[in-house]
Amino acid sequence: xxxxxxxxxxxxxxxxxxxxxxxxxxxxxxxxxxxxxxxxxxxxxxxxxxxxxxxxxxxxxxxxxxxxxxxxxxxxxxxxxxxxxxxxxxxxxxxxxxxxxxxxxxxxxxxxxxxxxxxxxxxxxxxxxxxxxxxxxxxxxxxxxxxxxxxxxxxxxxxxxxxxxxxxxxxxxxxxxxxxxxxxxxxxxxxxxxxxxxxxxxxxxxxxxxxxxxxxxxxxxxxxxxxxxxxxxxxxxxxxxx
Amino acid sequence: xxxxxxxxxxxxxxxxxxxxxxxxxxxxxxxxxxxxxxxxxxxxxxxxxxxxxxxxxxxxxxxxxxxxxxxxxxxxxxxxxxxxxxxxxxxxxxxxxxxxxxxxxxxxxxxxxxxxxxxxxxxxxxxxxxxxxxxxxxxxxxxxxxxxxxxxxxxxxxxxxxxxxxxxxxxxxxxxxxxxxxxxxxxxxxxxxxxxxxxxxxxxxxxxxxxxxxxxxxxxxxxxxxxxxxxxxxxxxxxxxxxxxxxxxxxx
Numbered sequence: 001x002x003x004x005x006x007x008x009x010x011x012x013x014x015x016x017x018x019x020x021x022x023x024x025x026x027x028x029x030x031x032x033x034x035x036x037x038x039x040x041x042x043x044x045x046x047x048x049x050x051x052x053x054x055x056x057x058x059x060x061x062x063x064x065x066x067x068x069x070x071x072x073x074x075x076x077x078x079x080x081x082x083x084x085x086x087x088x089x090x091x092x093x094x095x096x097x098x099x100x101x102x103x104x105x106x107x108x109x110x111x112x113x114x115x116x117x118x119x120x121x122x123x124x125x126x127x128x129x130x131x132x133x134x135x136x137x138x139x140x141x142x143x144x145x146x147x148x149x150x151x152x153x154x155x156x157x158x159x160x161x162x163x164x165x166x167x168x169x170x171x172x173x174x175x176x177x178x179x180x181x182x183x184x185x186x187x188x189x190x191x192x193x194x195x196x197x198x199x200x201x202x203x204x205x206x207x208x209x210x211x212x213x214x215x216x217x218x219x220x221x222x223x224x225x226x227x228x229x230x231x232x233x234x235x236x237x238x239x240x241x242x
Numbered sequence: 243x244x245x246x247x248x249x250x251x252x253x254x255x256x257x258x259x260x261x262x263x264x265x266x267x268x269x270x271x272x273x274x275x276x277x278x279x280x281x282x283x284x285x286x287x288x289x290x291x292x293x294x295x296x297x298x299x300x301x302x303x304x305x306x307x308x309x310x311x312x313x314x315x316x317x318x319x320x321x322x323x324x325x326x327x328x329x330x331x332x333x334x335x336x337x338x339x340x341x342x343x344x345x346x347x348x349x350x351x352x353x354x355x356x357x358x359x360x361x362x363x364x365x366x367x368x369x370x371x372x373x374x375x376x377x378x379x380x381x382x383x384x385x386x387x388x389x390x391x392x393x394x395x396x397x398x399x400x401x402x403x404x405x406x407x408x409x410x411x412x413x414x415x416x417x418x419x420x421x422x423x424x425x426x427x428x429x430x431x432x433x434x435x436x437x438x439x440x441x442x443x444x445x446x447x448x449x450x451x452x453x454x455x456x457x458x459x460x461x462x463x464x465x466x467x468x469x470x471x472x473x474x475x476x477x478x479x480x481x482x483x484x485x486x487x488x489x490x491x492x493x494x
Contacts, residue, residue: 054398058485076486081400091391093409107401154400 006065007032007158007190008053008083013062015048022048024214026062030158035184035191037205037222039198041236044211046194047087050160053192054085066158084156088163090147092135097121097146100135104153112153120149125175140167148176152183158190159183166196177204198237201225210236252277294357303357307364311336314372321379322477331476332375338472339371339465340364352457363461366437370422370462374469377418382474385410386481393488403482411478415470422466426459435459 006029015023023045030036038046051057052064055076064071071079081104092100101120102112118128124145135143144164151159161180165173181204184191195201201208205222210233218230226237255277262269294302315332322328344360344367346352353359386393389410396406429435434442438455442448483489 055485055487056394056398057487072485076397077400077402080398085398089391091395093392093395103396104399107396107399107405150399 005032006030007067008192009065010049010052011063011065013052013059013064015045015052015057016060022214023052023059026216028209028216028219030190030192031207032190033184033188034206035181035193035204036207036209037201038192038194038209038211039196039201039225039236040209040211040217043213045214046211047162049211050085050087050162050192050194053158053160054083055079056085081154082156083158083160084151084154085160086144086147086151086162086164088166090143092138092143092146094135096132096134097126097138098131100146101131101150101153103150120152123152124149124179125172141169141172144168145172145176148179155187156189158192161191161193163194163196165200173200180204198225212236291357291361294361298357303360306357306361307340307368310365310368311340314368314375318372318375318379321376321383322473324383325379325477326480328379328477331473334476335375335469335472336368336371339468340367342468343367343461343465347461363458366458367461367465370465371469374418374422374466375473377421378414378470378473379477381417382410382414382477385414390488397486397488403479403486406488407478407481411474415467415474418470419466422463426463429459 009029010026013023013026014021026049038049040046048057052059053066053071055071055074058072066074066079066083074082093103098117101117105112114131117131121128121130126142126145126149130138130142130146135146138146144167148161148164159180165176168176177200180191180193183189193201193205202222202225205225207219208222208225209219210217210225210228210230212232218228218233220228220233225233228234228237255273259270259273261267262273290306294306311333314336315329318332319328322332325331344364347359347363348355353363386407392409393406397403435455435458437458438451441451441454481489
């Protein structure tokens with residue numbers, strides 16, 4: 001059974017950049033096959049949390065587990081293919097959309113099939129004609145969609161999405177939300193989604209983490225986010241904390 | 243050339259000093275220091291070379307080469323101080339380049355294994371290697387910083403440090419070696435190389451001087467490419483830790 005099975009668990013995780021403390025005593029789990037949204041004001045340490053889960057950085061102290069094993073027992077390349085990440089400002093390698101989509105497999109010495117590339121484009125709501133387009137000519141929203149498609153090439157078990165819809169228009173935003181929910185339901189991929197949009201966090205999330213000042217304030221069912229009894233969370237959802 | 247004639251050549255030092263003073267360029271002090279240093283250094287080198295050439299001892303040749311490599315390392319390491327273990331990486335590169343070039347030159351009987359040939363050619367090889375190392379390190383440091391997001395992207399998708407840094411590495415190797423290749427394209431058209439000019443002035447047959455100059459040019463081409471590649475491949479692992487994470491500047 002995978003019901004309520006923990007896929008990523010953080011235990012007393014601390015992270016500091018020099019003398020600046022970024023994350024303080026984070027303890028919590030992300031459940032397999034669920035969508036967890038992470039909300040909180042800027043500077044709460046949300047992106048740092050993602051980089052820790054993807055293994056791009058290591059905690060100063062504390063442990064992170066993926067599928068029950070400490071992440072530092074995995075080969076970094078294996079961990080990163082299983083825990084995919086799409087960042088707020090999608091970085092593209094220079095060249096075409098095709099070259100960007102091929103990248104994850106090229107890194108493994110494999111080749112992406114053209115048919116698969118077209119399917120991925122369709123999945124994220126882009127037409128096939130974009131395949132040979134130079135990424136320089138794409139809009140912010142189109143780049144974000146290519147970035148999501150590229151992350152999906154590795155077929156990650158966990159997908160970390162960092163504000164991926166913040167630069168998209170309303171229609172594209174809804175398309176991406178529907179896409180992510182579909183990926184979650186169809187392939188049982190665990191989704192962890194950082195968002196500034198409370199409405200989005202509640203509507204698509206099963207659970208929500210509220211982070212402030214590097215601390216995990218509360219883990220709550222997303223549908224209960226607005227009714228939290230925690231005073232800081234109440235202030236945040238009311239918009240009193242930016 | 244007599245010392246009296248040499249003294250007259252100081253006119254060429256007075257001209258820039260006077261211009262600097264008139265136009266308030268502030269270059270007088272540095273020009274005087276550079277002049278004094280070049281006179282003292284070259285006269286000492288001249289005397290040492292005279293001693294080494296007449297002694298015909300192989301130990302003195304090795305000592306001269308060690309001195310050159312030490313001075314080149316000392317100079318180039320400042321540019322790569324952010325990279326851990328830069329000193330030994332430079333030493334390994336300079337020694338490798340020197341061994342490679344001298345093995346070919348002496349092995350194929352292109353030059354005679356005497357101090358008169360080995361020392362001046364080594365000076366050109368190690369000097370060129372040092373300049374290339376500095377050019378490479380300057381460019382590589384800038385490339386790594388500019389392409390940090392791309393490097394992180396490749397790591398996040400499951401790439402290895404080598405794959406993540408490849409674009410920066412290739413770009414830096416190319417950028418540092420291009421000046422050597424480009425200068426060879428216009429050589430003889432824009433300027434006559436110093437060594438060749440020196441030989442011609444000293445009365446050598448111009449064709450012979452050209453042949454020797456060509457040998458040096460090809461030698462420096464190998465030196466340039468091998469230096470950049472070696473420094474590059476020895477340096478990049480220091481930018482990552484065992485967990486294939488990019489290390490911050492202060493941690494390197």
